Amino acid sequence: MIKIAVFASGGGSNLQTLLDASEHGLIKGKVSLVFSNVPECGAMERAENHRVEAISIASKGYPGTREEYDQEVLQLCQAKKIDLICLAGYMRIITPVLIRPYLYKMMNIHPALLPKFGGPGMYGHHVHEAVVKAKEKESGATVHFVTEGVDAGPVILQGNVKVLPYDTPQTLAERVLKVEHQIYPEAVKLYSEGKVKVSGDRVKIIQ
Ligand code: GRF
Secondary structure: OEEEEEEOOOOOHHHHHHHHHHHOOOOOEEEEEEEEOOOOOHHHHHHHHOOOEEEEOOOOOOOOOHHHHHHHHHHHHHHOOOOEEEEOOOOOOOOHHHHOOOOOOEEEEEOOOOOOOOOOOOOOHHHHHHHHHOOOOEEEEEEEEOOOOOOOOOEEEEEEEEOOOOOOHHHHHHHHHHHHHHHHHHHHHHHHOOOEEEEOOEEEEOO
């Protein structure tokens, strides 16, 4: 059983799917920590409802550097013996201080088909706006390992949705979110079963 920490800054619907998957025994692991940089967010409330430890360190007004912040977070995760970190709407760029010790032990979900529509500035509604504007025929969601390039790590799973002619960024976001809720627990399940291997800069799923 692996110990999982989920990092979130917002409503936490992806966190919810991971909490549910963990509680229902779908993954060989347990969400044992929810961490946030926003103390008063929906994700913290969801963790408390599930009696999962919820810890936050406010990034707004934090007195130190980004690296010092991440050093604190790293110490927290190491003290709690966290095996896997899942970023789920964690609205903060993570520094190598935290990425390196958790290389290939930290995943993120991105609401587009990476490598398209990723990188700095491509988050939240910006992604869906860009997809609609570019008149893409399809979009989707990607679970990937976190490396030092923003949204650039090896892809673990992707799920597609069609972009419909009458889609707005909002309607597209809603359909993509449904896909996120399917593929994130699935990716964590595969990881927890030891079926996700990194070879070079690619992921191999062993069945
Ligand atoms: C999701 O769209 C995710 O892809 C992005 O942030 C959003 C978080 O939504 N990184 P929620 O807080 O899980 O509902």
